[in-house]
């Protein structure tokens with residue numbers, strides 16, 4: 001029998017308070033290596049907090065978060081996990097190319113690999129522009145190139161497609177799928193339901209709890225709906241009916 005694939009991310013009984021307010025209320029999940037997991041939920045439901053716990057920048061009250069078999073944020077993970085935040089973290093006074101080359105150098109990659117990452121996010125035509133003069137979507141893509149160039153095993157993306165036009169969104173999702181095919185594990189937050197179908201698995205977060213942790217197909221089947229927006233609403237309504 002083939003061995004069961006190890007979880008790249010294992011979260012057990014995670015409780016997080018922010019400003020004394022409970023934000024994650026005992027959540028557990030296991031994210032398979034080489035998959036794309038969508039983290040979906042309304043604004044304020046705790047998506048960024050969950051992501052911060054996975055990358056190890058969030059103080060947790062209790063529970064455990066392990067990534068590639070190590071505690072989240074621990075030293076062995078530094079070169080293996082990349083995080084693209086909602087606010088593009090790039091140097092405004094450097095060009096696109098120079099930003100990516102800087103990250104590349106930090107991780108022992110060369111300028112050729114940096115340029116390849118720039119091309120991958122569709123920024124080849126803007127490579128010499130100053131990052132400070134880019135649109136929001138172009139800044140996000142530059143940030144993404146900075147993450148891609150280090151070839152992370154786990155890539156965590158907080159709403160990477162906000163404000164992007166549909167063609168670029170589609171291209172980025174194709175890239176996410178390709179990265180997973182090559183073995184990377186991706187956790188992608190979004191509140192756009194039409195992106196959910198591009199994921200292998202969905203975590204639906206509401207008020208600090210997972211109300212679903214399933215494949216898109218199983219989620220549609222179990223709720224008797226034909227689209228994920230309707231499935232999410234169905235789950236919320238059935239929970240409210242119970243409470």
Ligand SMILES: Nc1ncnc2c1ncn2[C@@H]1O[C@H](COP(=O)(O)OP(=O)(O)OP(=O)(O)O)[C@@H](O)[C@H]1O
Nearest residue numbers: 018019023041042043044045046047048049050191
């Ligand atoms: N620094 C903070 N101090 C106190 N409370 C915070 C802090 N940051 C976030 N929160 C609260 O924690 C809750 C979850 O926030 P979080 O940013 O994780 O949600 P989200 O689902 O990512 O939202 P969005 O989609 O709007 O980014 C919210 O109620 C928010 O107000």
